[in-house]
Amino acid sequence: MRVKVFVTPRQGILDPQGRAVEGSLKSLGFKGVGSVRVGRYIVVDIDTPSKAEAATAVKQMCDQLLANPNIEDYRFEVDAE
Amino acid sequence: MRVKVFVTPRQGILDPQGRAVEGSLKSLGFKGVGSVRVGRYIVVDIDTPSKAEAATAVKQMCDQLLANPNIEDYRFEVDAE
């Protein structure tokens, strides 16, 4: 299976990186740019019999390692490959 | 509109972060973990009349700023909101 994990700075938590990119896009002249958030995109190949098992594993991975519960939210997608 | 950009290390380019994560996941005892790639996940809110225009804008953003063509690939999704 291939699992895609999306980690984003939690709402309300300062995201300096997002603000910097936002500023830069605006000064590059892009119109209508609103808020920008910068997070991590993690692709994990995992060999499990079922999607369900992959999902349980990935949830644990996120809670233990991939995301920082203090300041980040995550979601993930499991797509069989 | 909300645009989601996924930036990943180009195939063949080493990804030390990915390897580190892979290592930690294994040492945490996760079974069946294969290769791991770590990239960036960028969410841009942009106010454009149409999805198409958002798409054109984002493509430029990626080429100019959000991704480094030497070492990274990107793809993006535009979802109306």
Add this chain to the structure above:
Amino acid sequence: MKWGVVRFPGSLDDGDALHALREVMGQDAAMLWHKDESLAGADCVVLPGGFSYGDYLRCGAIARFSPIMKSVAQFAADGGLVIGICNGFQILCEAHLLPGALMRNRSLSFICDFINVRVDNAQTPFTRAARAGEILRLPIKHGEGCYVAPPEDLAQMEERGQVLLRYVNDAGAETDDANPNGSMRSIAGVANDRFNVFGLMPHPEHAVEKMLGGADGLKIFESIIEGAR
């Protein structure tokens, strides 16, 4: 000759470069502001070390769009001398004024240390004061100094002698241990194919006074001065 040191928001070693050039080497050097487009008649432009724009997104990715970078690109196109140190090197790569890119150190952590580099091409405006094969002891301090480039480009750069500096051990050999950040082919500094733009991760401006740990960095600046004569 005249020197211009560019100050970006988040530049940190700009003052140190200026100090090395003015106070230590008695050069005529001025600070340039990233929002200006004028290079104030500089014969050599220095892009200093630091964390321009906090190194957010990618090191150098945002600074590259500063107004002054247009002028720097034009200056380089006209054959002017440009040297990028650490963050300056990263900016030059992001601006495509130098080939390749700089990624997270292999160890994933920031490294501050003195290391050896070997001068592999001493025929350039940036190295002519050194002997080919000469070993310089210079400090590095970076978290993203791992040099990468597509194999075909690398081959070409090697052929043309664009690799000016490599990390080596005390015996002058490229070894894995002597490569602090995992750079391809132990590359520490590269020039463009016209040899008027040079980027390096080590900090020559922090190796110009014996009391502060060594003066090998002078070789780089002396080379540039020599060429200008």
Add this chain to the structure above:
Amino acid sequence: MSAAPVALPGDPTIDAVQARAHGLTDGEYATIEHILDRAPTFTELGVFSVMWSEHCSYKSSRKHLRMLPMKGPKVVGGPGENAGAIDVGDGWVAVFKIESHNHPSYVEPYQGAATGVGGILRDIFTMGARPIANMDSLKFGSFDHPRTRFLLGGVVGGIGGYGNCVGVPTVAGEVMFDAGYNGNILVNAFALGLARREDLQSARAQGAGNPVLYVGSATGRDGIHGASLLASAEFDAESESKRPTVQVGDPFTEKLLIEACLEAIKTGAIVAIQDMGAAGLSSSSSEMAGRGGLGIELDLGRVPLREANLTPYEILLSESQERMLIVAARGREAELAAVFEKWDLHAVVIGRITDDGRWRALWKGQVVADVPVGAISDDAPVYDRPMQAPSANGATAVHPVASVDAPSPAAALRAIIASPNVASKRMVFRQYDSLVQGNTVMGPGSDAAVLRIKDSRRGLALKVDSNPRACALDPYLGAIATVCEAARNVACAGARPAGITNCLNYGNPERPEIMWQLVRGIEGLRDAAIAFDTPVISGNVSLYNETEGRAIPPTPTIAMVGTLDDVARHLKQYFKFAGDAILIVRTAPSSLAASEYADLFGAHDQKLAPIDLARERKLIDGLVECADRRLIRSAHDVSEGGLAVALAESCFNPGILLGAEVSLGDSGHSAEVLFGEGPSTVVISAPIENVQVLHKIFVPLEVVAIGRVTTAGRLKIDTIIDEDVATLQCLYEEAIPGRLNQS
């Protein structure tokens, strides 16, 4: 105007219960009602709760801190301001301070440590001084504790991540691992800045009508109640649930703030300036007004917000980072705004100074808080808490007794030099930029860091130290021993100790034995500071360092700053020339009490020997004279690991492989002599011809020529130790990385 402030829709009813939920005692709440002659609004209650918290008000320690010597011929500015300053010559003053970020770093190691560095830096440049050096004092649980690795990685990453990015070198520090910190680590961050004497800024508001400017990051919900709840209550499951939005540091914005503020100060348009630290806008505004004996009025609607719909309560209590509050000279706002714009920062007028002595906050045209300035800034309760020495001579630490079969000296040396507390901390300080700004003559690695002062021949030496093991045995002597070590480290670099800043890390002051530790610690600091003529120019107190009712060992952290008239005369700890004589200078015979040896192998000796401060002072003066007269080539203070380890460390010259051949005589083969850590001993090397005069210089101290520096690359101590220096160095360097890699 003084219409009673209005309650806002959704405000809870205010009573003693609500006050308790805010960490205020019933007595404190009654006082508030008395001061106001009415019940406070919810907004006011919030402000009182943070301003009267232990963290902001020092209510348990203030009375005792008064005993510290804070004045001196070289002290400039000082009490009342954010930090004191020391005149270091040629018109330069050094401003320095140390502060704890213990609890935030335990909750979120990277950001907690990073924002700790950011906060202390603002304390420095708010004085008008350019920060030129950082130090960090770190205490983790035992090395093998499951959380230690994670915390170590996060904290070190955060300190480096922030310090490296703002361009302030981290030049020294300390790291200790001890089970006493398993549930409550210590992260104490130090910063030092230089200013021209005339440029020193004040945080004393002046001039009714002067505008109040807000500069820096927008305000979010970060760390609301961080100060009062996290730093003023024991750390347990409950406070976990009260965990505020974690503060995230933005070192890039901090760097812009440093440059912009220092430039703005040059315009002369700034009347007073203060960073928004703990209790953010509430403390900075009330303290500046309070110092000036004036009032202040803030229009909270003008405060830049990161998210919509923050309440006045949240705006006033937010601890968002990288924010400064400035009182500007009326009519010169634009001038200042221009400077900040240049740095892509925005200065916003959010209020004005008044002469009515009130601290007033407006929201949508209504007054939501209106209290006497003094009530929140100065008149916080001061407690004289009961104290009680624990039985059993005050020892709070149980040490093992001597193990049945003590190891051979050589085996003990190999074991001790590879124990994480003694081994090289390179893995840590390699992650810190110690070179930026080009002043680092000696970075991490020797006893103290040495900085040059540009455009002069002068230099500074600095080091931060602590000795919780000794303090656990005797909080008074332990504090003295800590100051002595810090002074020794600085003097070993050839510098004259000039001033102290301190961070007092203790447990719950409501427990008499903890209060006793605190007061004994302060008394020790006082006596030692007086003995060395080193005024205490700033400091910070961190209490309630407890988990599940278990307090950390008493940990006064002492940072010492010393001055060199000629930085070229500084010393390092490494032997330099084969053939030089090796001597030890001692104030008293050493003991195994509180030593690494005792920790590893046990020892009977668990009572600290008394310390004769006159002799300690003599040792410092002697070292400074030796350096100044260029009589010695190296000096190394004997600390963790004792004399044998100090001798080995002196051989680890990065430039050249040397050895030492030493004879201590039969009496010198005891574990006490080889591995004892206190009181004071220093290892020096000098040309043979200077040995005679050295004896004179250090009278009445014991000076013993114990051997020679050799080219052999071996450390030989009589017949009991004969080790290859390179091998010892490998043990020393590889210990921590090695143990981290084996998972």
